[in-house]
Amino acid sequence: MNDFPIVKEYNSEHLEEVIELILHIQQQEYNVAITQGDQPDLFNIEEYYQTGNGNFWIAFHGKRVVGTISLLDIGEQQVALRKMFVHEDFRGATFKTASLLLDTAINWANEHSINAVFLGTTPQFLAAHRFYEKNGFITISRKDLPENFPVLQVDKKFYKYVIN
Structure with missing residues (x-):
């Protein structure tokens, strides 16, 4: 069963x-x-992520949840990528699940006139670092x-993605 996952907006039943x-x-x-x-954001996904210029998506393979991604509205047409x-x-x-999730979020951000996506991650997530860099995210310092x-608290490495 090699069919690709389907990405849908979050629904509380999941x-x-x-x-x-x-x-x-x-x-x-x-x-x-x-x-x-x-x-605590996990218990209030609709109120925390799905407001303003934010949203939350789930990747499904059949009925199984196999991935998540969210954009948190941080104002000034900017969002924080979270829960990837x-x-x-x-x-x-x-399965290209990560790419499907990221493409969904970036396309949605573009449609909502977002200028930039920022994210913080932990040093342990080396494969994630490579993935973000391969997909156009640039490393920035915390002060930027x-x-x-x-x-x-766990965020030690930071990235930025500029949308047209």
Whole structure:
């Protein structure tokens, strides 16, 4: 079954699956010391992400949640890319899940007149660093982030993507 995942806007009926996917990747795969309680945004996706110039998407393979991505409105036609996670079985060229998610978010941002996308990530996510750089994100220093960018405790590496 090599069919590609389908990306759809978040719907609260998938909350448990979204939380399970994100926590598994953070805690089990990358040993990041972060808990469900450290991420209250996960319990308020509609209010936190799907407002203003923000949104949240889920990648499905059949009925299974295999990836997530969100854009958080930080004002001045800028967004923070957050919650980009792909199940380990759906990474890479076979399913192109990460590319489908990122393309969905970037296209949506472009349609909503967003000027730039910023993100913060952890040093452990080396494959993610390569992915972002391959897709046009440039490394920036923390001091070059917009004032309203919400830096997480685990964020040590930062990127920017400029939209036309």
